[in-house]
Amino acid sequence: MAVTLLTTVTVIAMLAKESFVFFSEVSIVDFLMGTEWHPLLVPQSFGVLPLVFGTMTIVIGSVLIALPCGLMVAVYLSEYTSAKGRKFLKPSLEILAGIPTIVYGYFALTFITPIIKSIYPDAEVFNGLSGSIVVAVMILPMISSLCDDAFRSVPSHLKQGAFAVGANTFEVVSQILIPASKTRIGAAVILAVSRAIGETMAVTLAAGATPKMGLQFLESIQTMTAYIVQVSLGDTPQGGIEYQSSFAVGALLFLMTLVMNLIGHQLVFKKGKYDS
Amino acid sequence: MTLKQKRIFLDKIFSYFCRITTYASILILFLLLFHIVKAGASWLDWQLITSFPSRHASKAGIKSGLFGSLYLVAVTIIFSVPIGIGTAIYLQEYAKKNKITQLIKLNISNLAGMPSIIYGLIGLAIFVRFLGFDRSLLAGGLTLALLILPVIIIASQEALAAVPRSLRDAAYALGARQWQVVIFQVLPAALPGIMTGIILAVSRSIGETAPLIIIGALSYAAFIPNGVMDSFTALPIQIYNWASRPQQEFQELAAGGILVLLILLFVLNGIAVFIRQRYQRFS
Numbered sequence: 345m346a347v348t349l350l351t352t353v354t355v356i357a358m359l360a361k362e363s364f365v366f367f368s369e370v371s372i373v374d375f376l377m378g379t380e381w382h383p384l385l386v387p388q389s390f391g392v393l394p395l396v397f398g399t400m401t402i403v404i405g406s407v408l409i410a411l412p413c414g415l416m417v418a419v420y421l422s423e424y425t426s427a428k429g430r431k432f433l434k435p436s437l438e439i440l441a442g443i444p445t446i447v448y449g450y451f452a453l454t455f456i457t458p459i460i461k462s463i464y465p466d467a468e469v470f471n472g473l474s475g476s477i478v479v480a481v482m483i484l485p486m487i488s489s490l491c492d493d494a495f496r497s498v499p500s501h502l503k504q505g506a507f508a509v510g511a512n513t514f515e516v517v518s519q520i521l522i523p524a525s526k527t528r529i530g531a532a533v534i535l536a537v538s539r540a541i542g543e544t545m546a547v548t549l550a551a552g553a554t555p556k557m558g559l560q561f562l563e564s565i566q567t568m569t570a571y572i573v574q575v576s577l578g579d580t581p582q583g584g585i586e587y588q589s590s591f592a593v594g595a596l597l598f599l600m601t602l603v604m605n606l607i608g609h610q611l612v613f614k615k616g617k618y619d620s
Numbered sequence: 621m622t623l624k625q626k627r628i629f630l631d632k633i634f635s636y637f638c639r640i641t642t643y644a645s646i647l648i649l650f651l652l653l654f655h656i657v658k659a660g661a662s663w664l665d666w667q668l669i670t671s672f673p674s675r676h677a678s679k680a681g682i683k684s685g686l687f688g689s690l691y692l693v694a695v696t697i698i699f700s701v702p703i704g705i706g707t708a709i710y711l712q713e714y715a716k717k718n719k720i721t722q723l724i725k726l727n728i729s730n731l732a733g734m735p736s737i738i739y740g741l742i743g744l745a746i747f748v749r750f751l752g753f754d755r756s757l758l759a760g761g762l763t764l765a766l767l768i769l770p771v772i773i774i775a776s777q778e779a780l781a782a783v784p785r786s787l788r789d790a791a792y793a794l795g796a797r798q799w800q801v802v803i804f805q806v807l808p809a810a811l812p813g814i815m816t817g818i819i820l821a822v823s824r825s826i827g828e829t830a831p832l833i834i835i836g837a838l839s840y841a842a843f844i845p846n847g848v849m850d851s852f853t854a855l856p857i858q859i860y861n862w863a864s865r866p867q868q869e870f871q872e873l874a875a876g877g878i879l880v881l882l883i884l885l886f887v888l889n890g891i892a893v894f895i896r897q898r899y900q901r902f903s
Contacts, residue, residue: 420638444827542735
């Protein structure tokens with residue numbers, strides 16, 4: 345038990361210590377507000393915003409795809425399919441969630457990117473869209489499973505009441521189920537966003553290594569996680585500013601996911617209006 | 621269109637959309653498997669498994685990666701399983717239900733949601749640099765152990781919680797002490813659930829790539845590690861290395877490696893499902 349607490353303490357202490365070293369050389373304002381990120385060129389510049397934009401590209405793209413799809417899958421699972429259909433569909437979705445992210449990266453690079461290039465010939469080999477699509481596939485099972493749980497916990501008398509006054513399934517879903525479980529849908533989205541922020545290998549392989557400001561879907565971008573991998577592959581010496589910078593980026597990443605997870609878990613366990 | 625027709629139409633369209641989306645996501649799974657099998661099947665042979673990586677795609681294999689991954693799993697299990705089960709037993713059976721226990725549970729679920737790359741950074745700072753394990757199997761195994769520890773704890777806790785009250789009460793009624801109840805009654809009854817959780821956690825650790833890259837596992841190694849302090853490579857890293865090369869041959873080789881990885885994962889998951897269905901009495 346002590347180990348788990350120790351882990352958290354060590355995580356925070358280590359990230360704080362290494363980032364402290366970094367921030368003694370680069371001011372924290374320049375880091376958070378800077379719009380230029382080229383740590384490997386001289387003169388070095390450590391403005392983290394391009395990396396944050398890279399991560400946001402993936403997050404926004406993947407959630408825009410995965411949220412509507414995940415909701416519809418959840419509706420299908422909870423309202424339309426038979427018990428037998430559920431028995432086949434749920435494990436299949438779990439398999440989708442269990443495939444290692446490196447495999448998704450490979451899939452994005454060798455399957456999705458060529459399709460994107462055939463539709464948009466100007467798209468670069470590494471692009472934000474390809475990364476967003478695979479991350480969407482990765483977070484879809486999570487969204488659909490959490491929303492499915494939420495729909496099934498809505499008391500049946502609400503649904504029965506609506507059906508009794510002549511509503512059809514679409515109306516029940518859009519006017520009863522979704523409003524009644526909106527907190528938990530929100531929680532699902534937040535947890536999915538947190539997962540997308542931390543996603544590493546797929547975006548490293550598919551989305552490229554070119555930090556850019558703004559949301560670029562057809563160009564090569566670089567996420568925060570991809571930068572950390574890039575530094576590690578570059579075999580940087582300990583104590584070098586690049587080595588420290590990966591910890592500073594990691595600390596920012598940790599803070600972002602921590603806040604998301606805390607809010608998400610609060611919402612999942614929050615007693616909704618209709619929970620008994 | 622009258623209102624009634626419009627309503628019926630919307631309902632129909634919606635149900636089709638839901639159905640199509642659901643089957644499309646299953647289709648993606650099959651598409652992914654098909655794509656990888658198509659690219660990698662011709663490379664999947666005995667030579668792939670028994671050769672070391674090479675600059676020539678035709679001679680290259682995953683021997684060092686495969687053995688690296690297996691050794692890594694062994695180290696990971698040795699460190700994470702006893703601590704994980706111990707923590708779960710403490711939290712579920714002994715801990716008082718107070719603020720501190722609550723805080724620890726929240727902490728564990730947060731650790732479970734922390735991105736794996738952060739574990740890599742921690743492994744790099746603590747095991748590789750601070751404790752001086754260098755880029756060894758030990759450092760890699762410890763990093764992965766930290767990564768799957770929360771998953772094991774949560775799964776074990778659920779398994780322990782599922783053991784019915786009556787079983788404990790019966791043992792207490794016969795005069796058993798708490799440790800006797802836990803060791804001889806609760807733990808055996810919860811074991812299938814715990815095993816399933818451990819297997820799933822381990823299969824997650826096999827596919828992890830990012831933390832190993834961060835702690836500096838080798839991307840090219842033509843040897844099998846001799847001890848826990850040796851440097852190593854792992855199967856997913858080998859795959860990443862090949863997949864990031866532009867040549868077609870190496871891309872296909874990566875698909876071959878992925879096939880081996882997926883087969884390994886499917887076998888493990890199959891065992892987990894088997895244990896769950898065959899031995900689980902309580903859930």
